[in-house]
Amino acid sequence: MADDVVFRAEGLTKTYRVGDVDVHALRDVDLDLRRGEFVVILGPSGSGKSTLLNILGGLDVPTRGHVRFLEHDLAADDDAALTAFRRDHVGFVFQFYNLIPSLTARENVALVTEVSPHPMTPEAALALVGLDERMDHFPAQLSGGEQQRVAIARAVAKRPDVLLCDEPTGALDFETGVKVLEVLAHANRELGTTTVVITHNAAIAGMADRVIRMRSGGIVGIERNAQRRPPAELSW
Amino acid sequence: MTALDRKLLRDLWHLRGQAVAIALVVACGVATVVTTRVGYESLRISQQEYYARERFADVFAQLVRAPESLGRALAALPGVAAVQTRIVFEVTLDVPGLAEPATGRLISIPEHRVPILNDVHLRRGRWIEPGRRDEVIASEAFASANGLEVGDRIGGVLNGRWQALRIVGIGLSPEYVYEVQGTNLFPDNRRFGVLWMSREALGPAFQMDGAFNDVSLRLGAGAQESEVIARTDRLLERWGGLGAYGREDQISHRFLSDEIRQNRVFGTVLPAIFLGVAAFLLHIVLSRLVAMQREQIAVLGAFGYSRRRIGLHYLEFALACVAAGSLLGAVLGLWWAAEINRLYGQFYRFPVLAFAPGGGVVAIAVAVSAGAAAAGANSAVRRVLRLPAAEAMRPEAPARFRPGWFERSGAAAALPASARMIWRNLARRPLRAGLSVLGIALAVAILVVGYFFVDAIETLGVVQFRTVQREDVTVAFHDPRPNRARHELASLPGVLRTEPFRVVAARLRHQHAMRRIAIFGLEPGGELRRIVGADLAVFPLPPEGVVLTTKLAEILGVAPGDTLTVEVLEGSRPVRTVRVAGLADELIGLSAYMDAGALHRLMREGDTLSGAFLKVDARATERLHAELKRMPAVAGVTTRQAALQGFEETLAESLGIFTTVLVTFASVIAAAMVYNAARIALSERGRELASLRVLGFTRAEITRLLLGEQALLTAAAIPLGFALGYQICALLANAYQWELFRMPLVVSNRTYGFAFLVVSAAAVVSGAAVRRRLHRLDLIAVLKTRE
Ligand SMILES: Nc1ncnc2c1ncn2[C@@H]1O[C@H](COP(=O)(O)OP(=O)(O)OP(=O)(O)O)[C@@H](O)[C@H]1O
Numbered sequence A: 001m002a003d004d005v006v007f008r009a010e011g012l013t014k015t016y017r018v019g020d021v022d023v024h025a026l027r028d029v030d031l032d033l034r035r036g037e038f039v040v041i042l043g044p045s046g047s048g049k050s051t052l053l054n055i056l057g058g059l060d061v062p063t064r065g066h067v068r069f070l071e072h073d074l075a076a077d078d079d080a081a082l083t084a085f086r087r088d089h090v091g092f093v094f095q096f097y098n099l100i101p102s103l104t105a106r107e108n109v110a111l112v113t114e115v116s117p118h119p120m121t122p123e124a125a126l127a128l129v130g131l132d133e134r135m136d137h138f139p140a141q142l143s144g145g146e147q148q149r150v151a152i153a154r155a156v157a158k159r160p161d162v163l164l165c166d167e168p169t170g171a172l173d174f175e176t177g178v179k180v181l182e183v184l185a186h187a188n189r190e191l192g193t194t195t196v197v198i199t200h201n202a203a204i205a206g207m208a209d210r211v212i213r214m215r216s217g218g219i220v221g222i223e224r225n226a227q228r229r230p231p232a233e234l235s236w
Numbered sequence B: 001m002t003a004l005d006r007k008l009l010r011d012l013w014h015l016r017g018q019a020v021a022i023a024l025v026v027a028c029g030v031a032t033v034v035t036t037r038v039g040y041e042s043l044r045i046s047q048q049e050y051y052a053r054e055r056f057a058d059v060f061a062q063l064v065r066a067p068e069s070l071g072r073a074l075a076a077l078p079g080v081a082a083v084q085t086r087i088v089f090e091v092t093l094d095v096p097g098l099a100e101p102a103t104g105r106l107i108s109i110p111e112h113r114v115p116i117l118n119d120v121h122l123r124r125g126r127w128i129e130p131g132r133r134d135e136v137i138a139s140e141a142f143a144s145a146n147g148l149e150v151g152d153r154i155g156g157v158l159n160g161r162w163q164a165l166r167i168v169g170i171g172l173s174p175e176y177v178y179e180v181q182g183t184n185l186f187p188d189n190r191r192f193g194v195l196w197m198s199r200e201a202l203g204p205a206f207q208m209d210g211a212f213n214d215v216s217l218r219l220g221a222g223a224q225e226s227e228v229i230a231r232t233d234r235l236l237e238r239w240g241g242l243g244a245y246g247r248e249d250q251i252s253h254r255f256l257s258d259e260i261r262q263n264r265v266f267g268t269v270l271p272a273i274f275l276g277v278a279a280f281l282l283h284i285v286l287s288r289l290v291a292m293q294r295e296q297i298a299v300l301g302a303f304g305y306s307r308r309r310i311g312l313h314y315l316e317f318a319l320a321c322v323a324a325g326s327l328l329g330a331v332l333g334l335w336w337a338a339e340i341n342r343l344y345g346q347f348y349r350f351p352v353l354a355f356a357p358g359g360g361v362v363a364i365a366v367a368v369s370a371g372a373a374a375a376g377a378n379s380a381v382r383r384v385l386r387l388p389a390a391e392a393m394r395p396e397a398p399a400r401f402r403p404g405w406f407e408r409s410g411a412a413a414a415l416p417a418s419a420r421m422i423w424r425n426l427a428r429r430p431l432r433a434g435l436s437v438l439g440i441a442l443a444v445a446i447l448v449v450g451y452f453f454v455d456a457i458e459t460l461g462v463v464q465f466r467t468v469q470r471e472d473v474t475v476a477f478h479d480p481r482p483n484r485a486r487h488e489l490a491s492l493p494g495v496l497r498t499e500p501f502r503v504v505a506a507r508l509r510h511q512h513a514m515r516r517i518a519i520f521g522l523e524p525g526g527e528l529r530r531i532v533g534a535d536l537a538v539f540p541l542p543p544e545g546v547v548l549t550t551k552l553a554e555i556l557g558v559a560p561g562d563t564l565t566v567e568v569l570e571g572s573r574p575v576r577t578v579r580v581a582g583l584a585d586e587l588i589g590l591s592a593y594m595d596a597g598a599l600h601r602l603m604r605e606g607d608t609l610s611g612a613f614l615k616v617d618a619r620a621t622e623r624l625h626a627e628l629k630r631m632p633a634v635a636g637v638t639t640r641q642a643a644l645q646g647f648e649e650t651l652a653e654s655l656g657i658f659t660t661v662l663v664t665f666a667s668v669i670a671a672a673m674v675y676n677a678a679r680i681a682l683s684e685r686g687r688e689l690a691s692l693r694v695l696g697f698t699r700a701e702i703t704r705l706l707l708g709e710q711a712l713l714t715a716a717a718i719p720l721g722f723a724l725g726y727q728i729c730a731l732l733a734n735a736y737q738w739e740l741f742r743m744p745l746v747v748s749n750r751t752y753g754f755a756f757l758v759v760s761a762a763a764v765v766s767g768a769a770v771r772r773r774l775h776r777l778d779l780i781a782v783l784k785t786r787e
């Protein structure tokens, strides 16, 4: 089982200094993530979810503690190594989609496939999220849900080892949210991508293998679902 | 093409207005580099080749008369490689079709063509034939100004005897690339020309058989010019030597070299300004772009694009603008250089005027503009490199508003809400507002500087040809004449007033500084030639001592009250000390003035005159000229009108072209700056304004908000720009002090008005462009995506 672990975090601590006070975004977090796992992180606003995700994805480094990706010590890496790590292994999906407005859906995906070692084609990635009809539309010409699906296509197109999603449905209505989650579940199933999804929405927890609950920068509970439920059966 | 390249193209397209503005400014900068550089190289190469091919001399001297044997003594001086003795006389010419008399400078040449120093390059026709004593080769400038051709005849008064001269050839000489008479600075090719004539003809005509009165020397390798000049002076002393001088004081060479130097000065100063502005604009545009795209940058980083690659992406934006500008600038510059070259061809007579747009020029232009791009992009790209990846994901913290002194004073409450919003927006980002003001002020300043040249030239003309010179006609005699010559002149037809003058060739010395100059002795109370002091006000000539032009005093290192040594180079060649009695603030040339009585006392001579200034009844000018043509004593006649025309055609025209281009370029910068400021404001505030529209603000209201802010910035920038412009003009006036003329620091209201108009027009046009964009503001799109 131990060799199934892709991420291992030990004693992760992140403090921000704002003026004279230290803000503890993460306190002493220990966490393992396994290959092919679908994990949902739940927690109130400000509990440190994004901070944890950013550190796992090599966007940020912890103030203290260790985080390893396979044999790779992310905490010790410099910027160039972190960049290479993100390029080769990580796909991100952000709450506000963060598409490049001056590029079409296809080009937004191509932006990533062009720098990945073994990507799928942008067209295939967009087909995966059901957007093969809208490939040449600019972000401004797409609905919020469609933009989020482009963002997911962009994240999965590189065939990442891990897919990190920060509130991917936060800005979406229920039905669109379900569609987006289905895409994530599909990618996780078909490509075996380890997937972490942050959400405020407890209902989403039902589709996960494991649910991690956070509060005030710490993990307060980890539950394992006996059975993953398909997104279509979720309701909120 | 990669997706990142596509993004680059779309960003460029999206910001095309600003990209074009930057490219245009770069084009102006590169064009000035190319033009001045090509001008510099073309003149330098033409000069070098011409001087070498026709053996332009290194040292020149005039004297009264010396036997030919002295030429051999000169040749034997150490450092002298070759000697050319000549007979040179100025005579009055009667040119067909020209009412007033012209002055011809007759220069002796050997009957049989052999290589000589200052050789004649034959353009058309042939060399003179031995034995034919009426044959002359006319200078091309003179011939073409008067429509003279090979075979034409002109009349000349040679040593008191009228003689017909036949033009057999048209030629040029390196000595007269710029062909002017005596101390005149501006050519009058109709009324002054060089004629080359057989030495065998000139000798007998002027009783100079076996003698010479002009000598040119070529120096050997490693010779010290100043030593050769000193030795030459010593040898010529007893033969009435007027002082030897080097190329630097040879008027044609001097003018040409100043022009070449000027190209270098402008070739550095102007491009520096333009490219500085381009870098400034790039900096603003890119910083703004990076700030707006911080989330995009973060996404690129999240997906594994290295910082370096992203930084390069923004650098490429700068390079694209600059590359387009450079290309346009190079083409524009070459075209402009060709125009300038054509103009040069009118002033500077070369056998062939090289046009030298070498590869070096392109390399320089590319290097310089790449430098501007790098400088402009530097901070934006560095910001990209520093941007922490996780940090960039969160939107910029909302701006903090704090009530400032203005708000606390309560005055703000009196303002309408929209005015208060404008004020707060400016006060919120004082640095950015300051930068916008500075940019527009810079544009105003450049416009002021561009138009300042027009003011300077006009002032130059007014001071020289209205305040200082007021005569209609100046008559110069071959030799000093007794006082009764004055009455002869006064009795000529149409002469209303006669003011005689005395001119004495002398060397002025003060410590180690020395200058050969003609001292003008003027009648006290004269009205036709006046002395202007500081602030260009006329002041009376002091009864004793010498008045020097400011530049001459500077060269000699003297101030009023100091004493100078005056070594007179004619008559009994007295050496005396004279007190500097004052400074004349003339703008053109170097001059020394004395009261005529004082000059006579210095010369220990009676009342003699070298010539006179005449005020003439316009109706009688023709008869007057006809009489003057026939007076043997008259060496030359110049009219103020002709001199003014020469001034206007030379300085005014060449500086005029330059000014037109500069003003055009300055307008480009002004428009670019103002447009850029408005456009930046729009992109910064687009979201906010769209939100206001959503809340129910009308188009007119949000337009007023945005443009009101721009109007306020422009209004603040204009007075600042005036002050800045004046300072730059002062700098330029200070730097632009050639020996031959100075730039007066006069900035007219017209110039300020012009700058004001151009900037206001630019503001209105950019305002209209921004307004159009505001009206088409797609509310949904703005709110849906971040720019
Ligand atoms: N750059 C920063 N400087 C200071 N404090 C920060 C910074 N980034 C995050 N924090 C603080 O760290 C804590 C955790 O932030 P984080 O973004 O991880 O929360 P979150 O769980 O993702 O919340 P949300 O659900 O609202 O997105 C918060 O209190 C936040 O204010």
Ligand SMILES: [Mg+2]
Binding pocket: A049, A050, A051, A166
């Ligand atoms: Mg968060």
